[in-house]
Amino acid sequence: MGLAQTAFTLKSRTVRRRSGRFLDELLANEHRPREEISELQASKAAAIARFAAANTVYYARTFAERGVDLTHLEQPEAWQRIPVVERSMVKEHRGEFVSTESNSRTAREAMTGGSSGEPLRLQQDSRVPTLAHAWRMYRWWGVEPWDNLARVGRWGFGLVDNLKTAVTWWPSKQIYLDAKLFDATTMRAFHRSIVQVRPALIEGYVGAMLEFADFLEAEGLSIPTPRAVATTAAPLTDNARHRLASVYGTPVYDEYRGSEINWMAAECRERQGLHVFADTRRIEILGPDGQPVPSGVVGDIVVTDLLNRVFPMIRYRVGDRGKLLDRECPCGVTLPMIAQPEGRTTDVVRLPSGGLINHGLMTMFSEHPESVRMFQVVQAADYSLRIKVVRGDDPLGDEHIRQALAHVRRRIADEVPVTVDYVDSLPQTGGKTKYIISEVGAAEPET
Numbered sequence: 079m080g081l082a083q084t085a086f087t088l089k090s091r092t093v094r095r096r097s098g099r100f101l102d103e104l105l106a107n108e109h110r111p112r113e114e115i116s117e118l119q120a121s122k123a124a125a126i127a128r129f130a131a132a133n134t135v136y137y138a139r140t141f142a143e144r145g146v147d148l149t150h151l152e153q154p155e156a157w158q159r160i161p162v163v164e165r166s167m168v169k170e171h172r173g174e175f176v177s178t179e180s181n182s183r184t185a186r187e188a189m190t191g192g193s194s195g196e197p198l199r200l201q202q203d204s205r206v207p208t209l210a211h212a213w214r215m216y217r218w219w220g221v222e223p224w225d226n227l228a229r230v231g232r233w234g235f236g237l238v239d240n241l242k243t244a245v246t247w248w249p250s251k252q253i254y255l256d257a258k259l260f261d262a263t264t265m266r267a268f269h270r271s272i273v274q275v276r277p278a279l280i281e282g283y284v285g286a287m288l289e290f291a292d293f294l295e296a297e298g299l300s301i302p303t304p305r306a307v308a309t310t311a312a313p314l315t316d317n318a319r320h321r322l323a324s325v326y327g328t329p330v331y332d333e334y335r336g337s338e339i340n341w342m343a344a345e346c347r348e349r350q351g352l353h354v355f356a357d358t359r360r361i362e363i364l365g366p367d368g369q370p371v372p373s374g375v376v377g378d379i380v381v382t383d384l385l386n387r388v389f390p391m392i393r394y395r396v397g398d399r400g401k402l403l404d405r406e407c408p409c410g411v412t413l414p415m416i417a418q419p420e421g422r423t424t425d426v427v428r429l430p431s432g433g434l435i436n437h438g439l440m441t442m443f444s445e446h447p448e449s450v451r452m453f454q455v456v457q458a459a460d461y462s463l464r465i466k467v468v469r470g471d472d473p474l475g476d477e478h479i480r481q482a483l484a485h486v487r488r489r490i491a492d493e494v495p496v497t498v499d500y501v502d503s504l505p506q507t508g509g510k511t512k513y514i515i516s517e518v519g520a521a522e523p524e525t
């Protein structure tokens with residue numbers, strides 16, 4: 079055992095006993111038969127909903143209005159009477175979501191990034207040793223909690239939090255690059271730290287990771303090969319995955335997390351869908367009628383946090399679209415699976431006929447990952463579509479791109495013109511790259 083592993087093991091039995099025990103519980107759950115996981119989830123979901131009904135103004139009121147039967151919440155019929163919580167409701171009635179258990183010891187203020195409008199303020203339950211979720215996921219990738227890590231993203235930590243992080247992680251090293259402060263100097267310094275610290279995992283926003291990859295290539299720099307690269311905060315297209323895997327020389331994994339409810343699902347070593355952390359979150363996929371859709375059908379992702387007792391989030395519409403997968407994974411983890419989330423519900427292409435395309439565009443160039451490094455669909459106010467493409471290395475790339483565009487034209491029945499625009503890079507917003515930008519339907523209310 080190295081020093082880092084010894085220190086981790088010691089800490090997980092002492093100062094971090096709660097995290098250590100929680101991790102043991104998660105690891106035991108992830109191999110239980112599916113029916114057992116689903117029963118465990120139903121009972122935890124019922125318990126948190128009953129707690130919310132008794133201890134928050136918001137859920138007490140809305141459950142009463144809808145006649146939610148608190149005694150049978152383990153049953154799907156009773157559960158589905160619980161009204162879906164929209165982002166706008168949290169914004170408007172924030173105070174009513176705060177439970178009677180919330181105080182300075184139990185609650186931590188949290189804020190969403192605000193990439194989809196005004197930031198949302200809520201509270202996280204500081205009694206939940208939530209980091210164990212990340213450790214569970216890292217193990218799927220062959221990364222241990224005591225390994226060194228590098229992160230690229232938006233890290234709004236204050237100095238105190240920084241110190242706390244350093245102490246809890248010691249002697250493992252964590253290095254950060256703030257995506258907002260990206261320039262040649264910070265990236266060069268980050269590269270030097272990576273060479274020194276040799277992180278087992280590099281984790282970050284997709285756009286920022288791509289930008290850092292471009293930087294390494296342009297400068298002719300190399301890094302010690304990490305065991306894994308992981309991306310978050312935006313849909314990982316097959317093209318981006320291919321690009322990252324080839325520059326970093328290691329498998330690339332997708333994780334699904336949000337600021338409202340942190341870790342929710344992650345890919346395992348198979349990379350054929352994400353395992354839902356079903357023992358601590360419930361993910362439902364709802365159709366336009368608000369009813370659950372079958373596996374394989376794309377709908378709105380609605381999540382319940384089974385652990386947050388200070389600011390309960392029950393059936394919260396996170397604003398992303400996705401689908402359940404009916405799949406048993408050869409990795410041995412029995413947790414249920416979802417496909418890679420397809421991005422924000424508001425990222426849609428609209429047609430003059432009223433049609434909407436809000437899924438599938440993400441995989442537009444999937445068949446030829448070497449042809450396209452990155453792309454973005456821009457819809458102008460006159461409905462016309464411009465596909466901005468950063469070319470890859472495939473000598474037949476232009477032909478593949480023409481074929482992909484022809485496919486898109488057929489899909490929209492030539493209702494609007496589709497053109498391609500070759501560019502050297504795409505605009506970044508704090509390391510997040512949107513892959514659909516639309517100037518049509520800006521009047522749509524935020525839901």
Ligand SMILES: [Zn+2]
Nearest residue numbers: 346407409411
């Ligand atoms: Zn798996």
